[in-house]
Amino acid sequence: MSATLRILVIDDEPAIRRFLRTSLSAQNYSVLEAEDGESGLAMLQRNAIDVLVLDLGLPGIDGLEVLKRMREGGSSVPVIVLSSRDDEKGKVAALDMGADDYVTKPFGMEELLARIRAAVRHRLQQEGEKPLFKTGDLTVDLVRRIVTVRGQEVKLTPREYDLLRLLVAHAGKVLTHKFILREVWGSETDVQYLRIYVRTLRQKIEANPEQPSLIQTEQGVGYRLRAADTP
Numbered sequence: 497m498s499a500t501l502r503i504l505v506i507d508d509e510p511a512i513r514r515f516l517r518t519s520l521s522a523q524n525y526s527v528l529e530a531e532d533g534e535s536g537l538a539m540l541q542r543n544a545i546d547v548l549v550l551d552l553g554l555p556g557i558d559g560l561e562v563l564k565r566m567r568e569g570g571s572s573v574p575v576i577v578l579s580s581r582d583d584e585k586g587k588v589a590a591l592d593m594g595a596d597d598y599v600t601k602p603f604g605m606e607e608l609l610a611r612i613r614a615a616v617r618h619r620l621q622q623e624g625e626k627p628l629f630k631t632g633d634l635t636v637d638l639v640r641r642i643v644t645v646r647g648q649e650v651k652l653t654p655r656e657y658d659l660l661r662l663l664v665a666h667a668g669k670v671l672t673h674k675f676i677l678r679e680v681w682g683s684e685t686d687v688q689y690l691r692i693y694v695r696t697l698r699q700k701i702e703a704n705p706e707q708p709s710l711i712q713t714e715q716g717v718g719y720r721l722r723a724a725d726t727p
Contacts, residue, residue: 506536574615668723
């Protein structure tokens with residue numbers, strides 16, 4: 497990635513684009529803009545983009561179609577989706593299609609900046625494929641399949657480890673119920689089944705399972721493992 501991160505904003509609202517351009521430029525990001533899906537896809541093909549901020553409610557081809565075409569075309573650019581509060585179905589669909597995160601309108605700039613940083617970190621981690629993952633008191637040795645909490649080894653069942661390993665591979669990113677069930681169980685079983693496994697996993701790795709700080713619930717969507725500690 498280049499020293500100055502290039503962010504493409506695809507949104508049909510001029511006020512939103514102006515707000516994002518001003519705020520992101522103030523953080524030394526280079527900002528490109530598109531007002532619809534077609535021109536946004538063209539910009540993605542012509543420019544080296546580090547992060548895409550994508551509105552779902554676009555004229556012409558909507559945000560979901562933009563995301564679908566991107567991923568089918570092989571693009572791995574991190575995508576932060578902008579969604580309205582009543583568009584939970586679209587939000588989940590976008591995450592299932594490969595979006596990295598979402599921010600609900602109206603949103604605060606600090607939240608969006610944090611999501612952008614997390615998406616960039618996640619992509620760098622994927623490219624680096626580090627065998628040792630650490631966040632807070634949790635350490636996962638992906639080579640030796642050893643999980644420790646505050647230096648003490650924790651025994652997990654094979655299914656619990658598979659679930660944790662998936663969360664580690666996408667740390668900082670929201671994973672939908674559907675995605676987790678498909679990747680860990682190979683099919684879409686009852687979401688309640690997943691909730692039971694998350695509960696038992698939290699009991700083994702969280703300091704306070706009733707107020708988890710590692711495996712965070714995204715209400716109505718899925719789960720997110722806290723991002724890895726920065727070196």
